[in-house]
Amino acid sequence: MRILAIETSCDETALALLDAKGGLKKPAFKVLKSIVSSQIAIHRPWGGVVPNLAKREHIKNLPVVFGKLTENKKIKPDLLAVTVGPGLEPALWTGVEFAKELKKNIFKETPLIGANHLEGHLYSVLLGNKLALSKIFPAIAIIVSGGHTILLRVESLTKWKKLGETRDDAVGEAFDKVAKMLGLPYPGGPEIQKLASRGDSGAIVFPRPMLHDKNYDFSFSGLKTSVLYYLRDNPRVNEADVAASFQKAAVDVLVAKAIRAAKEYETRSVILSGGVAANSFLRETLGNAVREISRNFLVPPMSFNTDNAVMIAVAAYIQSLRKKKHAIRAQANLNL
Ligand code: KG4
Numbered sequence: 001m002r003i004l005a006i007e008t009s010c011d012e013t014a015l016a017l018l019d020a021k022g023g024l025k026k027p028a029f030k031v032l033k034s035i036v037s038s039q040i041a042i043h044r045p046w047g048g049v050v051p052n053l054a055k056r057e058h059i060k061n062l063p064v065v066f067g068k069l070t071e072n073k074k075i076k077p078d079l080l081a082v083t084v085g086p087g088l089e090p091a092l093w094t095g096v097e098f099a100k101e102l103k104k105n106i107f108k109e110t111p112l113i114g115a116n117h118l119e120g121h122l123y124s125v126l127l128g129n130k131l132a133l134s135k136i137f138p139a140i141a142i143i144v145s146g147g148h149t150i151l152l153r154v155e156s157l158t159k160w161k162k163l164g165e166t167r168d169d170a171v172g173e174a175f176d177k178v179a180k181m182l183g184l185p186y187p188g189g190p191e192i193q194k195l196a197s198r199g200d201s202g203a204i205v206f207p208r209p210m211l212h213d214k215n216y217d218f219s220f221s222g223l224k225t226s227v228l229y230y231l232r233d234n235p236r237v238n239e240a241d242v243a244a245s246f247q248k249a250a251v252d253v254l255v256a257k258a259i260r261a262a263k264e265y266e267t268r269s270v271i272l273s274g275g276v277a278a279n280s281f282l283r284e285t286l287g288n289a290v291r292e293i294s295r296n297f298l299v300p301p302m303s304f305n306t307d308n309a310v311m312i313a314v315a316a317y318i319q320s321l322r323k324k325k326h327a328i329r330a331q332a333n334l335n336l
């Protein structure tokens with residue numbers, strides 16, 4: 001099945017063409033084309049994503065990216081897919097409207113389905129995966145992005161239970177806000193990682209919020225605030241040490257909770273995904289901890305951590321094999 005997918009939930013205008021086969025038992029994918037047109041330069045002066053600017057840019061970019069994807073030749077997808085949520089309402093709306101236009105004007109006979117952005121992140125680990133599903137499930141999945149920090153127990157490709165999530169800021173949001181405090185540009189995650197590589201992660205002991213709580217919830221707003229106070233009280237501090245110590249505090253909590261859940265629920269694997277999964281310190285630290293307890297560790301290939309349309313095509317493929325369908329309209333607060 002050939003899938004054309006559209007993703008516009010935040011500040012990336014992304015389109016992809018993906019071949020999918022194997023059904024729910026042995027899903028396998030081949031990426032034919034993936035284009036991510038980033039709006040970072042547009043939002044950077046504002047220090048974060050401005051929803052109405054994102055909307056304007058998506059409207060401008062979508063036809064251009066579509067032209068690039070198809071190379072202005074005729075393509076024949078079997079399925080059209082668009083992210084319907086969660087995300088920024090005005091941004092989601094542009095993708096949904098564009099998908100409807102494509103169906104009306106070009107792909108009249110092709111079914112159009114709505115995809116959940118978080119399911120996209122979750123399923124993105126199937127890209128490049130070599131393990132049989134029987135070696136993956138049951139799994140603990142930790143989805144870490146700019147908008148979410150969610151810990152799930154995943155039974156199968158279609159069944160999961162949320163064990164916990166952040167009570168305030170998402171971990172990616174904390175990276176972005178701490179970066180701002182350090183005068184680093186948006187998005188802050190990669191900048192913090194770069195600066196942290198030159199710092200000492202043991203230099204400052206920042207709090208590990210909710211580390212010892214029995215539940216699987218997270219909280220990153222207190223950690224962010226303690227970095228703020230530390231910088232106010234220690235203006236001459238080595239900023240690389242601050243970045244490294246903050247990164248270590250955030251990663252320690254994520255790793256401790258994921259490992260505790262994997263042990264408690266006796267899962268076969270731990271899945272890491274979402275934009276923050278691009279963080280190499282988190283990938284390495286969690287990967288090592290997972291291998292230490294003899295479980296499989298799954299993380300998407302580097303190019304599919306941050307927002308892209310390939311993961312949306314994967315989510316749409318799995319969605320198309322299920323009965324439950326998402327309505328084709330922007331749903332800013334769609335859940336997992
Ligand atoms: O999944 P994503 O692209 O968008 C959302 O669905 O939110 O995630 C974006 C988030 C941003 O907060 C960004 O700073 C963070 O992922 N991020 C990183 C890294 N790369 C992206 N955080 C830490 N280290 C990175 N290398």
Ligand code: ZN
Pocket residue numbers: 117121145146274275306307
């Ligand atoms: Zn995302």
